[in-house]
Amino acid sequence: MVSRKVLIHSIVFAPDAVSTAYLYNDIAYNLKKNGFEVEVLSTMPHYNKVDQSKTKFQKKFLGLYYTSNYKGIKVYHVPQKKYESVLLRGFIMIYWHLLSFFLGMRIKNVDVIISPSPPLTIALVSIALAKLKKAKFIYNVQEIYPDFFVNQGKMKSQFVLRILKKLERFVYKHSDSLVTIDQNFKNTLIPRMDHPEKIEIIANFVDTELYYPIEYPEVNKQIFPANENLKVMYAGNIGFAQDWVPLIEVAKKTIGMPITYFVIGDGACRSWLKSEIEKYKLDNINLIDYQERKSIPHIINYADLHFIFMNKKLEKDGLPSKVYTIMACKKPLLVISNKNTPLYDLLENTGAAYLIENLSNNVNEELFLILQQALHNKDELREMGEKGFDLVQKEYTKEKVTEKYFKHISNLINS
Known part of the structure; x- marks a missing residue:
């Protein structure tokens, strides 16, 4: 069998400590175990405080970007930080998109690119890379944008909202597949798509090797006291x-x-x-x-x-x-x-x-x-x-759900 390559393009990945990172860590590893070549475009850990000393980062081009190895998978990390300033957050996001595009162009022989939301704009870079590399693109809708902004009350500008809605439709139109997590999400997306048959439901999962019943949990008794409450x-x-x-x-x-x-x-x-x-x-x-x-x-x-x-x-x-x-x-x-x-x-x-x-x-x-x-x-x-x-x-075990991703990606490559 000819080896196929999957490029995961995600704003978070190991060792970042956030749920989407854990999800894609396991998806990447399962794809590799099933015979795919896998590479990852991501950021330096920035969402939560994590112990970065356990990951060996290789500085490239004076820190323009870094690389690491996750269970035999090469990961490219673009530096990112959390800023209070909206202007700085916008600048660092643009920097991430531009640099990940150029890094993505250097990765050869890609058959499939998969990107999870958020942000919605990540799909623009992935679509451009997929078109140039003649690869298939899967957009994984973990949260629906711009709905999330609107419902949070953060979207005040109707002009910006119209642009985001056009961007959303553009992404759906130019994705070869949309993977979403449940029927409610699918029902929301169907009226926004010209080809709703592209939607595939694959639920999220849990690592049952890490999360399992523990009869006598070991916790810090000063923070978590032993009592009958x-x-x-x-x-x-x-x-x-x-x-x-x-x-x-x-x-x-x-x-x-x-x-x-x-x-x-x-x-x-x-x-x-x-x-x-x-x-x-x-x-x-x-x-x-x-x-x-x-x-x-x-x-x-x-x-x-x-x-x-x-x-x-x-x-x-x-x-x-x-x-x-x-x-x-x-x-x-x-x-x-x-x-x-x-x-x-x-x-x-x-x-x-x-x-x-x-x-x-x-x-x-x-x-x-x-x-x-x-x-x-x-x-x-x-x-x-x-x-x-x-x-x-x-x-919802890791094994059952990541196998669905493997089958879906395999079917998309062969379609």
Whole structure:
């Protein structure tokens, strides 16, 4: 069999500590194991604090870019930083796009290029590279843009919005395939496409070698005390995609009860959350910095119940990947979301989660009653955890999902 080459073009990749990076690390490795040549165009780690000492970076052209090796896969890293200034963020993004294009042109004999969103603009570079190299292009829609900007309330200019919508249609038109994560996303994309048959649904997955049930988790007892309290947890980005008001309200209502809330991570809403905790003296909420990835499985297993409270303006635009890791650890979920959203549809009728509809007039009351129920019925929590675990093993393991990517890419090459 003639070896085929896949170029992964992603704004994040190992060793960056973010869900899309973990996803594409595993996709890249699976493709390599199945006989593909794989190279990656990405950035230097910049999303979360990571230990870069474990990755050997080779400086190229006085630091214009770097290279590394991920399990035998060559990775090109363009320097990126987080800036407060919109102007600087724009400049560094343009720099990343231009340099990744020229680096991509140097990579020979590419058959398929695959890029995940965000950002939407990454697809322009990938499309240009694919056309010039006579390769196929797969756009992996992890979040739908510009919808995400609009629903966040960040899109004030109608002129810019019109440009982004034209860009979105251009990307869909010139992609050979669109891979998206669920039927809701597909339904949203169909009216925007001339050829909706190009859409393929491939769900995200969890690494069950890393995330699994641990009967006696090893955690820092000063941060995660050993007691009989009901331990309710959120670990991840503390951003706008979640609604943090219900947490504050239910924490106020459950002060004095044996319930402790843990919020682990960082993000745009962390400072607001911290100020609310201090304002209402909510010593039942522990706000904790990001923890090392290797400790996260133990931390997930430490909790009794994991919550995801979706922002109703943004809940149709993405699916938190943490839902899979939680279920893989046999832990139940407490979710606020609406029907016909990716998260609700994934969990409905599974028995793995308590589901509260976001549009309900009694969200806070329902939330309080569920926590009261969970506090006195931990056997039910264990049963819910078992159901989520079985679902992951059946549908969402790394092996099952990366195999779907392999088959899809193989079929696209041969079409």
